[in-house]
Structure formats: C-alpha cells, structure tokens
Amino acid sequence: MKAAVSPVIEWVTPEQAEFYEQVCRFAGSLPDDVSARDRAETFSREIWERCATFGIQGMPVPQELGGGGSDVVTTILGLEALGYGCRDAGLVFSLNAHMWTSEIPVWMFGRPEQQERWLPSLCDGRAIGCHTITEPEAGSDAFAMRSTARPVDGGFVLNGRKTFITNAPVADLIIAFARTGSGVGPYGISAFLVEAGTPGCSVGPNMDKMGLRTSPMADVFFDDCFVPAEAMLGKPGQGGEIFQASMRWERACIMASQVGAMRRTMEQCVRYARRRRQFGKPIGKFESVADKVANMKIAVDASRALVLRVGWLMDRGRDAMVEAAVAKAFVSEASVRTHLDAVQIHGGYGYMTDSELERGIRDAVGGTIYSGTSEIQRRIIARGLGL
Ligand SMILES: Cc1cc2nc3c(=O)[nH]c(=O)nc-3n(C[C@H](O)[C@H](O)[C@H](O)COP(=O)(O)OP(=O)(O)OC[C@H]3O[C@@H](n4cnc5c(N)ncnc54)[C@H](O)[C@@H]3O)c2cc1C
Structure with missing residues (x-):
C-alpha cells in the first residue's frame, strides 16, 4: 500500500x-x-x-x-x-x-x-535585514529595554547593546529599537532604520549556537551612533506597535516553515519504518513505532491548520495575536517532539550526525525560544482568555 x-x-x-x-x-x-x-x-x-x-x-x-x-x-x-x-x-x-x-x-x-x-x-x-530588540537584561520582557535614542540637532544619537540578533553579521539594514521617551513598557520606544557601517554601529562576532547554525547571529552595539531624523520608522513612540506587527507575521510564517520540515521528517520516518526490519518484520509493524509516525501526521495536519488560520484572519485584516500565539506554541513544541521521535525511530543510526536527524532536533528547539518563548505565548493566550 x-x-x-x-x-x-x-x-x-x-x-x-x-x-x-x-x-x-x-x-x-x-x-x-x-x-x-x-x-x-x-x-x-x-x-x-x-x-x-x-x-x-x-x-x-x-x-x-x-x-x-x-x-x-x-x-x-x-x-x-x-x-x-x-x-x-x-x-x-x-x-x-x-x-x-x-x-x-x-x-x-x-x-x-x-x-x-x-x-x-x-x-x-x-x-x-535584521531587527534589534533583545538586550542582555531585556529578553522576554522586551519592553524593559534600556537602549536610548537621544534627540539632537538634525537627528538622534543611539546608545545600547543588543544581543542574539539574527542576520546581524550579514545585514545591510539594522532596525534599531530604542527609548526616545520616558514612558514605561512599550510607550516611549521608537524604531530607526540604521544602515550597516554607520559610524558608532558595530556588530560582534558570529555566535556559536546549538541549532540553526547556518543562520548568522551576533550582538549589535550602538555607541554614540548618530542617525538623521529621517531614519525614524513610523512615528515617535510607535516602536512597540511596529515590534508587535512584526511578531504577528513572524509567529505565523516561521512556523509554516517548521510544518514543512516536520512533513519532510515524517516522510523520511515512513520510508525507514517500512524498510528497516527487526524480529522478522518492518519496524513500522510495531505499534509503538507506527504510533510515533501517526503522531507526526497529527502534528503536521494540526500545525498546518493553525498557521493557515492565522493567515486567513490576517488576510481579512483581523488582529490574530492570540491565534498566532496558539500556532507558535503548538507548532514549535510539536516540531521538537517530531524530531525527537524521528531519531528514536531511526535507532543508533538516527543518533549519528550523518543521519542528519539530530540536526532536526537542534534546529527545532530554537522554535520554542525565538519570537517569544512558549511560556510567553501561553501568557498571551491566557490574557486573551481574560486571565
Ligand atoms: C535562534 C534565535 C534567534 C533570535 N533572533 C533574535 C533577533 O533577530 N532579534 C532579537 O531582538 N532577538 C532575537 N532572539 C532573542 C529572543 O527573542 C529571546 O531569546 C527570547 O525572547 C527570550 O529572551 P531571553 O533569552 O532573554 O530569555 P528570558 O526572558 O531570560 O527567559 C528565560 C526563561 O524564563 C521564562 N520566562 C521569562 N518571563 C516569563 C514569564 N513572564 N512567564 C513565564 N516564564 C517566563 C522564559 O520563557 C524562559 O524559559 C533570538 C533568539 C534565538 C534563540
């Protein structure tokens, strides 16, 4: 069959x-x-x-x-x-x-x-392009950022350190978020378009990380970095809104790529479970192996439906903040489970680097952290439920 x-x-x-x-x-x-x-x-x-x-x-x-x-x-x-x-x-x-x-x-x-x-x-x-939100002391609590943009004649002077910035080592455009006002939380944060190489803006060495290792990442430093007034993106104090808009897109769309990766891994497991024989029969005939693959199919189909729901809502101009959080939490965690099970199904071979399955786990784990951790997605969902 x-x-x-x-x-x-x-x-x-x-x-x-x-x-x-x-x-x-x-x-x-x-x-x-x-x-x-x-x-x-x-x-x-x-x-x-x-x-x-x-x-x-x-x-x-x-x-x-x-x-x-x-x-x-x-x-x-x-x-x-x-x-x-x-x-x-x-x-x-x-x-x-x-x-x-x-x-x-x-x-x-x-x-x-x-x-x-x-x-x-x-x-x-x-x-x-890249965007710089996270700071050493402001991760999940992103709006606790301390970087500043001080108004001066003709523009702003940026100061601060940003960390874990994807694409920074290869970026031409750096979107910088910094405080321009005294408001708390998202209030008083503005966004700026900073061209790489602008004096006072520097990028640290590539950061060595567990997974997604072909994606460059570094710290970005602003040391008395002057940007002209025209570099401001949006209005003064609109940084929080700009960040939230990015996150809504990111949470839905990055997870779509994870759905594809899960599907590929599931298909690889199906092929292996049909081919690999132990105790005189294909391992896919053992229920505990077949169930793992069935769970992958459930994960792929449910994940796809969740991300497409976000897309459908966004296409109709709807906010979809909670739905994006649901998709982000579900898909990222399903992806970690799928890739762990894939190694298990492949046994010792799965554990070998050559199988390229262990890379799937390393790549998937990042999904529960970037764009807001799983815990933060659950905070957004609970808030949406009135808690
Ligand atoms: C692969 C990758 C790429 C990234 N790319 C970028 C980028 O391009 N630009 C950028 O600005 N940042 C980027 N980041 C940073 C990322 O956004 C942060 O790592 C993430 O928001 C978590 O912040 P933190 O690492 O400081 O952890 P912390 O906020 O210190 O969290 C530590 C732990 O505490 C939990 N926690 C914190 N607050 C709460 C709470 N209120 N309730 C329950 N649990 C809580 C967290 O869930 C986590 O488990 C990237 C990170 C990764 C891993």
Whole structure:
C-alpha cells in the first residue's frame, strides 16, 4: 500500500496548491551542502540570492514596491513548501527573520522614500535585514529595554547593546529599537532604520549556537551612533506597535516553515519504518513505532491548520495575536517532539550526525525560544482568555 503522506491541501485554491508544488520543486533544486555548512556555521549567500530570484523574499510585499504581492495564506503555503524542500533550516530561518522583522515594518510603517530606498533591494536579494530588540537584561520582557535614542540637532544619537540578533553579521539594514521617551513598557520606544557601517554601529562576532547554525547571529552595539531624523520608522513612540506587527507575521510564517520540515521528517520516518526490519518484520509493524509516525501526521495536519488560520484572519485584516500565539506554541513544541521521535525511530543510526536527524532536533528547539518563548505565548493566550 502506498504511504498516505500527501500534503495536498484540498481547501486552498488550485493556484495556491500549484504555487506550493512550484516552491517544493524550487527548494528541492537548491544546493544540498547543509551538513558541512552546519558544522562550519556558514551562511549561504548563493542560496539567499537564488531564493530572491525565485521570489521568496518578496512574497508578501506589494508588487509596486518590488515584491510579489501574495496574500498571507499564499505566503504561508510558500514558506511551508520551502521548509519542506530545503533542508537548510538555518537559511530558511534567516529568510523568515529578514521578511518579518525588516521587510514588513518598512512596508507597513515606512514613508514612501524609506520604502523606495529599502524594499526593492530587500526583496531582490541585494540587501539583508535584521531587527534589534533583545538586550542582555531585556529578553522576554522586551519592553524593559534600556537602549536610548537621544534627540539632537538634525537627528538622534543611539546608545545600547543588543544581543542574539539574527542576520546581524550579514545585514545591510539594522532596525534599531530604542527609548526616545520616558514612558514605561512599550510607550516611549521608537524604531530607526540604521544602515550597516554607520559610524558608532558595530556588530560582534558570529555566535556559536546549538541549532540553526547556518543562520548568522551576533550582538549589535550602538555607541554614540548618530542617525538623521529621517531614519525614524513610523512615528515617535510607535516602536512597540511596529515590534508587535512584526511578531504577528513572524509567529505565523516561521512556523509554516517548521510544518514543512516536520512533513519532510515524517516522510523520511515512513520510508525507514517500512524498510528497516527487526524480529522478522518492518519496524513500522510495531505499534509503538507506527504510533510515533501517526503522531507526526497529527502534528503536521494540526500545525498546518493553525498557521493557515492565522493567515486567513490576517488576510481579512483581523488582529490574530492570540491565534498566532496558539500556532507558535503548538507548532514549535510539536516540531521538537517530531524530531525527537524521528531519531528514536531511526535507532543508533538516527543518533549519528550523518543521519542528519539530530540536526532536526537542534534546529527545532530554537522554535520554542525565538519570537517569544512558549511560556510567553501561553501568557498571551491566557490574557486573551481574560486571565
Ligand atoms: C535562534 C534565535 C534567534 C533570535 N533572533 C533574535 C533577533 O533577530 N532579534 C532579537 O531582538 N532577538 C532575537 N532572539 C532573542 C529572543 O527573542 C529571546 O531569546 C527570547 O525572547 C527570550 O529572551 P531571553 O533569552 O532573554 O530569555 P528570558 O526572558 O531570560 O527567559 C528565560 C526563561 O524564563 C521564562 N520566562 C521569562 N518571563 C516569563 C514569564 N513572564 N512567564 C513565564 N516564564 C517566563 C522564559 O520563557 C524562559 O524559559 C533570538 C533568539 C534565538 C534563540
């Protein structure tokens, strides 16, 4: 009997289903040297540019601003397909970070001249973006940030240290969040577009991390960094709102790529459980093995439904903050479980680096931390329930 692992999503339009397949084919054609680059912690600019040429980076940005003008559901499907076909989860993570924390804020909050300056190059692969929220003393409590933007003649002077910044070592555009006012929490935080190389803005060495190792990450330092008044994104004090808008997109769309990665891992497990024989029969005939694979199918289908729900709501102009938190918490945790089970199903071979399954666990764990930890997603959900 043929394994019933078809992903085809009957409840999207034929055009969306065709786009999904196109992205799967494109992603499958990308260089597959991720294992070596994972060890060496190397980011692939070549794959980045090929993705841009295909249209990945530009997907959600309106066509008149240099993008592809896809709706959110189509974008989510594209990112699931990319996560399915491209085994370089670090690169896919970097792409997502770039899209949701750089392109989206510039598109949604930028003035026409800021959009014209940055969006075409962010979409076509010439420029890479990052955003700097987290500080050594302000992680989950992001709005406890201490970085400041002091008004001076003609602009602002930025000071502060940001940490764990995805894409910082390769970024051309750094979105800086800093306090411009005395308000507490999100009030009094503003956002700035800082061009890499601006005097007073420096980037630390690449940070060695457990997973997503092909995605570069570093600290960013602002030491009396002058930016002109026109560098402000949005209005004074709008930084909190800009950050929340990025997070809503990011939580839904990054998780879409995780759905694709889970689907790929599930299919690999199906193949192995049918092929590998112990005690005279395929291990897939043992219920405890088959149940693990069945749980993967449940995880993939439920995860996909949750991320598409966020896309569907966002396409209708709805807030979707709680739904994005539900998707983020569920998918990231399901992905960790799926990748742990995948190693278990593959036994000793799964534990070997060569199997490339252990990398799946290392890559998946980050999902429960970035874009707000699982605990913080549950705070958002509980608040939404009136607790
Ligand atoms: C792969 C990766 C990429 C990242 N990329 C970026 C980036 O590009 N830009 C950026 O600005 N940041 C980035 N970050 C930082 C990320 O946003 C923070 O790591 C995250 O928000 C958690 O903050 P923290 O690490 O300081 O942990 P802490 O906030 O110190 O949390 C430690 C533990 O306490 C728990 N905790 C904290 N507060 C509460 C609470 N109220 N209720 C219950 N539990 C709580 C947390 O859930 C966690 O388990 C990235 C992180 C990772 C891992």
